[in-house]
Amino acid sequence: xxxxxxxxxxxxxxxxxxxxxxxxxxxxxxxxxxxxxxxxxxxxxxxxxxxxxxxxxxxxxxxxxxxxxxxxxxxxxxxxxxxxxxxxxxxxxxxxxxxxxxxxxxxxxxxxxxxxxxxxxxxxxxxxxxxxxxxxxxxxxxxxxxxxxxxxxxxxxxxxxxx
Amino acid sequence: xxxxxxxxxxxxxxxxxxxxxxxxxxxxxxxxxxxxxxxxxxxxxxxxxxxxxxxxxxxxxxxxxxxxxxxxxxxxxxxxxxxxxxxxxxxxxxxxxxxxxxxxxxxxxxxxxxxxxxxxxxxxxxxxxxxxxxxxxxxxxxxxxxxxxxxxxxxxxxxxxxxxxxxxxxxxxxxxxxxxxxxxxxxxxxxxxxxxxxxxxxxxxxxxxxxxxxxxxxxxxxxxxxxxxxxxxxxxxxxxxxxxxxxxxxxxxxxxxxxxxxxxxxxxxxxxxxxxxxxxxxxxxxxxxxxxxxxxxxxxxxxxxxxxxxxxxxxxxxxxxxxxxxxxxxxxxxxxxxxxxxxxxxxxxxxxxxxxxxxxxxxxxxxxxxxxxxxxxxxxxxxxxxxxxxxxxxxxxxxxxxxxxxxxxxxxxxxxxxxxxxxxxxxxxxxxxxxxxxxxxxxxxxxxxxxxxxxxxxxxxxxxxxxxxxxxxxxxxxxxxxxxxxxxxxxxxxxxxxxxxxxxxxxxxxxxxxxxxxxxxxxxxxxxx
Ligand SMILES: Cc1cc2nc3c(=O)[nH]c(=O)nc-3n(C[C@H](O)[C@H](O)[C@H](O)COP(=O)(O)O)c2cc1C
Numbered sequence: 031x032x033x034x035x036x037x038x039x040x041x042x043x044x045x046x047x048x049x050x051x052x053x054x055x056x057x058x059x060x061x062x063x064x065x066x067x068x069x070x071x072x073x074x075x076x077x078x079x080x081x082x083x084x085x086x087x088x089x090x091x092x093x094x095x096x097x098x099x100x101x102x103x104x105x106x107x108x109x110x111x112x113x114x115x116x117x118x119x120x121x122x123x124x125x126x127x128x129x130x131x132x133x134x135x136x137x138x139x140x141x142x143x144x145x146x147x148x149x150x151x152x153x154x155x156x157x158x159x160x161x162x163x164x165x166x167x168x169x170x171x172x173x174x175x176x177x178x179x180x181x182x183x184x185x186x187x188x189x190x191x192x193x
Numbered sequence: 194x195x196x197x198x199x200x201x202x203x204x205x206x207x208x209x210x211x212x213x214x215x216x217x218x219x220x221x222x223x224x225x226x227x228x229x230x231x232x233x234x235x236x237x238x239x240x241x242x243x244x245x246x247x248x249x250x251x252x253x254x255x256x257x258x259x260x261x262x263x264x265x266x267x268x269x270x271x272x273x274x275x276x277x278x279x280x281x282x283x284x285x286x287x288x289x290x291x292x293x294x295x296x297x298x299x300x301x302x303x304x305x306x307x308x309x310x311x312x313x314x315x316x317x318x319x320x321x322x323x324x325x326x327x328x329x330x331x332x333x334x335x336x337x338x339x340x341x342x343x344x345x346x347x348x349x350x351x352x353x354x355x356x357x358x359x360x361x362x363x364x365x366x367x368x369x370x371x372x373x374x375x376x377x378x379x380x381x382x383x384x385x386x387x388x389x390x391x392x393x394x395x396x397x398x399x400x401x402x403x404x405x406x407x408x409x410x411x412x413x414x415x416x417x418x419x420x421x422x423x424x425x426x427x428x429x430x431x432x433x434x435x436x437x438x439x440x441x442x443x444x445x446x447x448x449x450x451x452x453x454x455x456x457x458x459x460x461x462x463x464x465x466x467x468x469x470x471x472x473x474x475x476x477x478x479x480x481x482x483x484x485x486x487x488x489x490x491x492x493x494x495x496x497x498x499x500x501x502x503x504x505x506x507x508x509x510x511x512x513x514x515x516x517x518x519x520x521x522x523x524x525x526x527x528x529x530x531x532x533x534x535x536x537x538x539x540x541x542x543x544x545x546x547x548x549x550x551x552x553x554x555x556x557x558x559x560x561x562x563x564x565x566x567x568x569x570x571x572x573x574x575x576x577x578x579x580x581x582x583x584x585x586x587x588x589x590x591x592x593x594x595x596x597x598x599x600x601x602x603x604x605x606x607x608x609x610x611x612x613x614x615x616x617x618x619x620x621x622x623x624x625x626x627x628x629x630x631x632x633x634x635x636x637x638x639x640x641x642x643x644x645x646x647x648x649x650x651x652x653x654x655x656x657x658x659x660x661x662x663x664x665x666x667x668x669x670x671x672x673x674x675x676x677x678x679x680x681x682x683x684x685x686x687x688x689x690x691x692x693x694x695x696x697x698x699x700x701x702x703x704x705x706x707x708x709x710x711x712x713x714x715x716x717x718x719x720x721x722x
Contacts, residue, residue, distance in 0.1 A: 053421075054420065054421035054422070055419070055420050055421045056421065057421035057422075058401070058402070058404060058418065058421055059401075059402070061404070062363070062402055062404070092423055093421070093422065093423055096406065096423040096424065096581075097403075097404030097405050097406050097423075097424070098404070098405035098406065099363050099364075099403075099404035099405030100404055100405075114325075115325030115326055116325045116326035116482075116483070116520065116523065116555065116557045116571070116572075117325070117326045117482035117483050117488075117557055118325075119325075119571055120483050120484065120557065120559055120563055120568075121483070121484075152364065153323065153325055153405075153407060153575065153579075154323070154324070154325035154326065154327075154328075154364075155364060156322065156327075156328035156331040156362075156364065156365060157328065158325075158326050158327070158328050158480055158482035158488065158555075158557075159328075159480070159482055159488035159489045159490075160488075161482060161483075161488070168366060
């Protein structure tokens with residue numbers, strides 16, 4: 031069911047689909063846009079996209095689930111991406127990931143109940159000289175130590191309270 | 194819209210403006226040949242061709258790229274009306290080989306695509322840089338995006354293509370932003386799009402965003418993805434140069450490969466072929482990371498000794514620990530052991546000869562505190578996650594390899610597992626559909642070869658010499674213990690004994706290695722050993 035509050039988001043998506051070629055080759059661009067609009071890819075959006083691009087819904091679903099960047103569950107306002115690339119791994123990135131999980135009480139791939147934080151693990155964020163690195167939304171944290179994690183979370187919580 | 198005349202005029206003007214701006218930038222100086230360079234021994238020891246403009250020009254200003262001879266190679270080829278065949282032959286003579294991993298000769302790839310006539314042909318730039326530990330492509334895209342656009346346009350001119358695509362990782366938002374700015378500026382200047390520089394050559398470039406699948410770096414999987422499907426590699430019935438993207442002749446080249454192109458046409462194939470070794474020409478950018486003092490991007494001629502890169506340029510090992518291995522080529526590569534490092538040069542042939550690969554140029558330096566069995570598990574975990582599932586050896590075989598390694602790490606391995614592991618790895622290597630599966634066992638095979646003792650310690654003695662594999666370690670109480678009893682109170686399985694104010698003791702058989710005791714100890718007397 032499309033909740034009314036989301037109607038403007040669906041309108042925005044429909045308007046975007048109008049601008050692309052109504053075929054398979056537009057699918058991934060449309061999914062990227064969907065995720066930008068909603069923060070995730072709801073199943074109703076998948077139905078709508080399938081219809082508009084003349085594709086079976088199963089095909090759309092298949093693509094959504096193949097690519098790890100796409101998610102069907104809402105992500106937090108702050109998306110914490112812990113890099114587990116080789117350079118970060120040899121510099122203790124697993125401890126950093128564990129610290130975030132412990133601090134927030136969720137596992138990688140999950141979102142906190144208040145929809146404030148979600149954690150994901152990244153294959154490589156491409157900033158290996160600063161390992162271990164963590165990206166929170168578009169902000170990069172370099173040479174993170176697991177001890178600093180509670181302070182990072184606290185700071186975000188504080189900005190949220192005063193916002 | 195520029196033409197040949199106005200491009201030259203713009204260059205002269207832009208150069209003046211750039212000179213004036215850089216005069217106040219202390220990190221940059223003009224060398225005796227009139228080339229701008231970054232100051233300091235770290236940079237001066239390198240040979241920077243691909244990275245020549247990086248951190249010198251403003252990547253969001255096309256004029257600064259033009260000021261340093263940008264788009265001159267393209268303009269010269271167009272103005273002199275150089276035939277396609279000659280453009281391709283020049284590339285063949287340069288000896289440039291693909292920097293994306295496989296090292297295929299770029300000129301030969303172009304020649305194949307030139308051969309096939311079609312109403313459309315495509316040039317794809319592979320900017321999916323997925324190898325963990327490598328980030329040179331991101332650096333080029335963010336700091337010198339026009340060099341990639343110019344390289345693609347020259348490739349298009351050479352093979353007769355009309356459309357280019359850059360397939361870039363969504364994880365690189367900054368690169369996407371800079372590329373969009375660069376494409377728009379090149380369009381506006383008449384250096385991209387319809388009738389480039391007023392000639393009848395037209396070529397356009399669009400971005401396509403990846404969506405977090407490592408396998409999409411593989412050429413045919415990447416094409417599937419651009420076409421809007423799951424990124425699963427194709428059965429190679431046709432060569433891409435004959436039937437690639439949308440069934441049309443297509444060439445796919447890596448970012449760094451393409452960033453070399455305009456330098457080759459500016460300075461000539463002979464100049465390029467004179468750098469590096471006869472079989473591996475030019476330079477290579479390495480991302481030297483891990484346990485080195487000065488981690489970063491290092492560009493050196495092919496064939497440079499590994500020791501020069503690690504010690505001379507990158508300052509050696511952090512904290513002066515002993516070097517144990519250098520991992521090259523990411524999850525498709527191998528580990529070079531310490532005793533081979535002094536005799537290894539970095540070029541395609543030398544690395545292959547010792548069972549590793551160049552890959553995309555990640556050099557992850559590891560020291561004595563890194564466990565090679567654990568590193569193998571790390572890469573296998575990566576492969577299992579990223580396998581697309583199309584072929585059985587990769588989908589199931591790699592999973593079995595991972596399970597074996599996990600058993601070793603948990604202390605449940607047996608010496609007789611090692612030959613079985615070897616056999617399974619060789620089978621996956623020989624029977625997988627694409628490069629991902631074929632190369633996936635490399636990290637295991639190379640460590641089995643060079644670090645067999647370490648595997649033996651895990652499976653026979655149930656010991657991890659590097660002190661990484663937690664299950665093979667026990668917590669012990671050291672002399673420092675003050676007998677406060679905090680560990681005893683907090684231990685969830687009550688395996689700690691000892692009277693107050695006397696030294697405590699942990700029962701290793703009952704201990705579950707949760708680490709709570711070590712965390713609670715006020716005097717840090719509890720350690721893993
Ligand atoms: C699993 C897999 C991942 C790959 N990832 C990349 C990549 O991220 N970037 C890249 O340029 N080439 C990658 N390649 C290599 C490409 O298949 C292809 O060889 C390359 O893009 C060709 O360009 P080049 O000749 O200029 O190197 C990958 C190959 C495999 C099998």
